[in-house]
Amino acid sequence: MSVELTARLRQTEREIQEIAGYAFNINSTQQLSDVLFGKLGLPTAGLKKTQAGAYSTAADVLEGLRGKHEIVDLILEQRQLSKLLSTYVDALPNMINSRTGRVHTSYNQTGAETGRLSSTNPNLQNIPVRTDIGREIRRAFVAEPGWLLLSADYSQVELRILAHISGDEYLLAAFGRGEDIHASAAAKVYGVPLSQVTKEQRAVGAVAKMMNFATSYGVTAYGLAQRTGLSRSDAEDFLQRYFATYPGVRRYIEETKATAREQGYVETLLGRRRYFPVLRTTANTQQAYNIRMAAERAAINHPIQGTAADIIKIAMIRLHRALAERGSRARMILQVHDELVLETPEQELAATASLVRETMEAAYDLKAALKVDVEAGPNWYEMEAVGG
DNA sequence: TCAGATCACCGC
DNA sequence: AAACGCGGTGATCTGA
Numbered sequence: 001m002s003v004e005l006t007a008r009l010r011q012t013e014r015e016i017q018e019i020a021g022y023a024f025n026i027n028s029t030q031q032l033s034d035v036l037f038g039k040l041g042l043p044t045a046g047l048k049k050t051q052a053g054a055y056s057t058a059a060d061v062l063e064g065l066r067g068k069h070e071i072v073d074l075i076l077e078q079r080q081l082s083k084l085l086s087t088y089v090d091a092l093p094n095m096i097n098s099r100t101g102r103v104h105t106s107y108n109q110t111g112a113e114t115g116r117l118s119s120t121n122p123n124l125q126n127i128p129v130r131t132d133i134g135r136e137i138r139r140a141f142v143a144e145p146g147w148l149l150l151s152a153d154y155s156q157v158e159l160r161i162l163a164h165i166s167g168d169e170y171l172l173a174a175f176g177r178g179e180d181i182h183a184s185a186a187a188k189v190y191g192v193p194l195s196q197v198t199k200e201q202r203a204v205g206a207v208a209k210m211m212n213f214a215t216s217y218g219v220t221a222y223g224l225a226q227r228t229g230l231s232r233s234d235a236e237d238f239l240q241r242y243f244a245t246y247p248g249v250r251r252y253i254e255e256t257k258a259t260a261r262e263q264g265y266v267e268t269l270l271g272r273r274r275y276f277p278v279l280r281t282t283a284n285t286q287q288a289y290n291i292r293m294a295a296e297r298a299a300i301n302h303p304i305q306g307t308a309a310d311i312i313k314i315a316m317i318r319l320h321r322a323l324a325e326r327g328s329r330a331r332m333i334l335q336v337h338d339e340l341v342l343e344t345p346e347q348e349l350a351a352t353a354s355l356v357r358e359t360m361e362a363a364y365d366l367k368a369a370l371k372v373d374v375e376a377g378p379n380w381y382e383m384e385a386v387g388g
Numbered sequence: 389t390c391a392g393a394t395c396a397c398c399g400c
Numbered sequence: 401a402a403a404c405g406c407g408g409t410g411a412t413c414t415g416a
Contacts, residue, residue, distance in 0.1 A: 027411055029395055050395070058396065083397060086410055112406055116400085123408045126399035134398080158400090213404065223404045286401060293403075301405040305400090309406095337400045337406085 001089045001136065009081040012074055019071045026078055032057050042069055084128060088137050095122050107335070114302050115272045115309040117335060125336045127380070141380035143343050150330070150349070150376040151383055152356045153339035154312070156181060159211060160368040161307045165269065167367070168248025175368035182208040188245045189238070206230075210242055214249055218297035253300055260299035268306035269364070274299070308338060311370070315363035316340065322359055328352060341380070349376055353386045 017023050020039060024031045029050070036042050037055045042065055048056040055061075059079065065072045095103050103122060111118040119125040127141070128134025143149045159181060163171040174184040180198065186207040187197040197203055213219040225235040243250040260266050265275040276295045281288065316335065323330055330344035330352040340360070344352040353374045360372045375383040 025412080027396095029412080031412095052394075056395085079397075083410085087398070087408095091410085108407095111408095114406060116406060118407050119399095120408065123399085126397090126408065128398060130399085218404065220404065222402080290402060294405095297404060298406090305406060308400095339400085 001140075002085065005081055005085045005089055009078065009085060012078045012081065016071060016074050016078060019074070026075070027082065029057050030054060032075070036065075036069075036071070036075075040069060040071065042072075080131065080133070084134055084137065088128065088134075092122060092140065105334075112309075113274055113298075114306040115268065115313075116305065116337060117309070124334055135381060138380035139382070143378055147343055147345055148349055148376045148378060149380055149383070150342045150344050150352055150356065150374065150386070151339055151380070152342075152353075152360055152372050152374045153336075154308070154360065155371040155373050157308045157311070157338050157370065158304050160366055160370065161269070161304050161311075162214075162249065162252065163368040164366040165303060165307070166246075166248040166252035168246050168252075171246055171248065172367055180204075182211065185211060185242075185245065189241050206238070207242075210238065214242070214253075218253065218300040256300050256303065257296050260296065266299050266302050268303050268310050270307065270310040272306050272310055274302045274306065307364075311364045312338065312340070312360075315360045318363065319356060319359045322355055326351075326355070328355070344376075349386065357387070 013026055016026055020035045024035060026032055033054045033056075036057065037044050037047075044055055048058065048061055050056050057075070059076060062072050062076055066076075092103060097104055103124070105119045105124040106121050108118045108120065117125075128137050141149070159171075160175060162168075163175055170188065171181075174181055177184075179194070182204050183198045184194060186200065186203040187194040189207055189210075190197065190203055192200075210219065210224065213224060219239065221232060221236040221239050224230065224239060225232045230238065256266055260276045261279045264277055264280055265273045267273050276299050278291055278295045279299070281292070312335065316332065319332065319340070323332075328344075328348060328351070330342050330348055332340055332342050334341035340356065342352060342356065353376065357372045357374055361370045364370065373388060374386045376386050377383040
C-alpha cells in the first residue's frame with residue numbers, strides 16, 4: 001500500500017504544483033493558503049479564518065469551493081492520501097513489537113472526561129473505515145492461522161441510552177418495535193408513512209444527522225445548517241418539528257442543563273460524575289458566554305457518552321471472567337468505544353460469538369434493550385455477520 | 389536541536 | 401456574536 005499510495009500522492013502533488021505554477025509544500029497550510037487565496041485568487045467572502053488570521057484550508061472550507069477551481073479536488077485527494085500514508089501505512093509497521101510480531105496499543109483509563117478509554121502509541125481506536133481506500137488498511141490487522149477476528153459492536157447505543165434516560169415514549173416505542181430508528185424518525189418528523197420514507201434516503205440521512213447532534217452535541221440551528229446545507233430558517237423549522245416529535249428529548253436537554261447549573265455536575269446512569277464549575281459563574285462577556293454554552297453541550301453529552309463507556313467496561317470485565325471460566329482460548333484484543341474485537345480459534349467461533357453477544361447485551365438493563373451486532377473474518381477488513 | 393503550539397484529520 | 405460531544409497523531413511553524 002505504501003508503494004501504491006506514494007505513487008498516487010506524488011502524481012497528485014505534481015498536478016497541484018503544475019496548476020499553482022511553482023513548487024511549494026502542500027503540507028504547509030500557510031503556503032497552501034497563499035496559493036489558493038493569493039496566487040489563484042479563489043473567493044474569500046465569508047470564509048473561515050484560522051486563529052493566526054490566515055484563510056483556513058480545512059476540508060469543510062474546501063468542500064464549499066469545489067467547482068470553483070480544479071485544484072480543490074486535487075488538494076482534498078492529496079490530504080487524504082497524505083494522512084493515510086503518514087499516520088497509518090508508513091507508521092504502523094514501525095510499531096510492531098519484535099518479540100510478539102504484533103502492534104500493542106496502550107489504553108489510558110483516566111484520559112477522557114466522560115469515562116471513555118483512550119488509546120495511544122499507536123492509537124488503535126481511529127483506524128480508517130469511512131472511505132474505501134482508508135478501509136483497505138484494515139486488511140493489515142490479521143488473526144493467526146486457524147483463528148479469526150471477531151468484532152462485536154453495540155447498535156446505536158447512545159441513542160438507546162438517550163431513549164432510556166429521557167424516557168421519551170416515541171423513541172422507546174420505535175426501539176421496542178425494532179424499527180430502523182432513523183427512518184422511523186424521518187416518518188414522524190415529516191408526517192409521512194414509514195414505507196414511503198424508507199425510500200427517501202435524503203430525509204432519513206438528515207434525520208440521522210439530527211439525532212446524532214441531539215444526542216452527542218446539543219444541537220443548534222446554526223450548527224445543523226452548517227452541517228446539512230439547509231438554510232438557517234429551514235434548520236430552525238426542522239428543529240422545531242424534531243423536538244415536537246420527541247418531546248422527551250427536549251425535556252432531557254433542559255433538565256440536564258438545569259442540573260448542571262444548580263449542582264455543578266451531572267452523572268451517568270452508573271454515577272460517574274463530571275463537574276462544570278463554569279456553569280455557576282455569571283461573567284457577562286461574549287467569551288464567557290461562549291465558554292458556558294460549550295460547557296452546556298458537554299453536560300448534555302456526558303450522561304450519554306459516559307453511560308456508554310460505563311456499560312462497555314462492565315461488559316469487558318464480565319466477558320474476561322466468562323471466557324476464563326469456560327476455558328475459552330478466545331481473548332479480547334481491542335476496544336473501540338462501542339466495539340470489542342476478539343481473537344478466537346475458528347472452531348470456537350459459534351461459542352465465542354454467543355458468549356460475547358449475551359455478555360454485552362446483558363451488561364445493563366436499558367428500557368431500549370442493548371443490541372449487539374457480531375461479525376467475524378480472517379482480518380479486520382473481510383468481516384461477515386455471525387448469527388444475530 | 390527540541391518543545392510546544394497550530395492546523396488538519398482519523399475514529400466513535 | 402459565535403458556534404456542536406470525546407479522543408490521538410503527523411507535519412509544520414515558532415522560538416528558545
